[in-house]
Amino acid sequence: MKMFRKLSLTTMTALALSAGAVHAAGAEAEITNYDFPFEGPFGSFDTNQLQRGLKVYTQICSACHGMEYVAFRTLSDEHGPALPEDQMRAYAENFEIFDPALDDGLGDYRPATPADHYPESSLANAPDLSLMAKSRAGFHGPYGTGISQFINGMGGAEYIASLMTGYHEEPECALEMDVPMDGYYNVAFANGGFPDECKDEHGHYTVPGSWISMAPPLYGDDIDFDDGTEATLEQSAKDVAAFLMWTAEPKMMARKQAGLTGVVFLSLLAALLYLTNKKLWAPHKKRVEDE
Numbered sequence: 275m276k277m278f279r280k281l282s283l284t285t286m287t288a289l290a291l292s293a294g295a296v297h298a299a300g301a302e303a304e305i306t307n308y309d310f311p312f313e314g315p316f317g318s319f320d321t322n323q324l325q326r327g328l329k330v331y332t333q334i335c336s337a338c339h340g341m342e343y344v345a346f347r348t349l350s351d352e353h354g355p356a357l358p359e360d361q362m363r364a365y366a367e368n369f370e371i372f373d374p375a376l377d378d379g380l381g382d383y384r385p386a387t388p389a390d391h392y393p394e395s396s397l398a399n400a401p402d403l404s405l406m407a408k409s410r411a412g413f414h415g416p417y418g419t420g421i422s423q424f425i426n427g428m429g430g431a432e433y434i435a436s437l438m439t440g441y442h443e444e445p446e447c448a449l450e451m452d453v454p455m456d457g458y459y460n461v462a463f464a465n466g467g468f469p470d471e472c473k474d475e476h477g478h479y480t481v482p483g484s485w486i487s488m489a490p491p492l493y494g495d496d497i498d499f500d501d502g503t504e505a506t507l508e509q510s511a512k513d514v515a516a517f518l519m520w521t522a523e524p525k526m527m528a529r530k531q532a533g534l535t536g537v538v539f540l541s542l543l544a545a546l547l548y549l550t551n552k553k554l555w556a557p558h559k560k561r562v563e564d565e
């Protein structure tokens with residue numbers, strides 16, 4: 275046992291060291307731990323926030339990004355944006371879907387119906403956003419530096435919101451370059467281009483983030499929210515991130531509830547087993563005490 279502990283400690287140290295080394299050589303992302311109403315065991319999606327996020331996606335992001343795994347009818351889901359049926363139907367009709375059966379098999383565009391999915395991305399290098407909130411992690415861990423996944427979860431929504439608010443002026447080191455970097459400097463984006471001018475003599479990155487090819491999509495005051503919420507940059511960023519969390523995991527509420535039911539059920543079972551065990555052993559225990 276002792277041996278095992280020693281071994282695992284050594285392995286852990288080695289892992290920690292190598293992780294540290296990898297970290298130092300790559301870009302580091304600055305992620306803000308924004309609060310979302312769906313966090314925690316009792317959290318749930320906020321319908322108003324999802325409707326605001328839907329509006330941000332529709333008016334801004336959908337110009338480039340598709341959501342081909344999301345069907346329009348789900349916008350009426352009770353735990354989703356909960357659009358009334360007629361509104362959802364009218365909303366779908368704003369999108370054009372290519373239907374290969376139309377025009378005698380030549381195919382043609384028609385307005386979308388509730389059964390259709392959103393179109394795919396219209397800009398080739400803009401990734402589909404349906405599952406984005408689950409395919410990116412804002413937090414790393416479990417015991418890494420900064421905010422750990424162990425306590426805060428994956429942080430997909432935090433990542434998207436931080437990406438929206440992460441556009442900064444280019445750092446000083448990049449201004450000295452003869453040929454400017456392609457793209458836009460973003461402190462939350464770790465996978466983009468990074469100039470040698472911003473690395474030190476050991477190859478360590480001296481500034482967070484990297485250069486992304488998406489121009490800043492949000493500036494603040496881009497949207498008129500129907501519920502009167504002020505559309506600051508941070509508000510719109512959080513709302514679209516919450517909406518994309520819902521598209522990526524529409525059944526989150528059901529999953530949480532199943533989890534809670536499981537905990538309650540197992541607690542009851544444990545209590546019953548404890549009592550049964552006590553009762554079964556009681557006569558034997560008594561005999562020992564009598565002796």
Ligand code: HEC
Nearest residue numbers: 334335337338399400401406410434486487488491492514
């Ligand atoms: C003008 C086109 C355009 C618009 C509008 C746009 N994007 Fe993008 N987006 C891109 C492109 C291109 C990329 C790929 C960037 C790269 O990999 O360098 C991208 C990448 C992303 C990524 C993935 C980043 C990663 O980690 O790989 C997310 C998330 C994203 N966009 C969210 C949004 C949201 C949310 C909106 C609306 C508020 C939006 N985008 C609006 C073009 C756009």
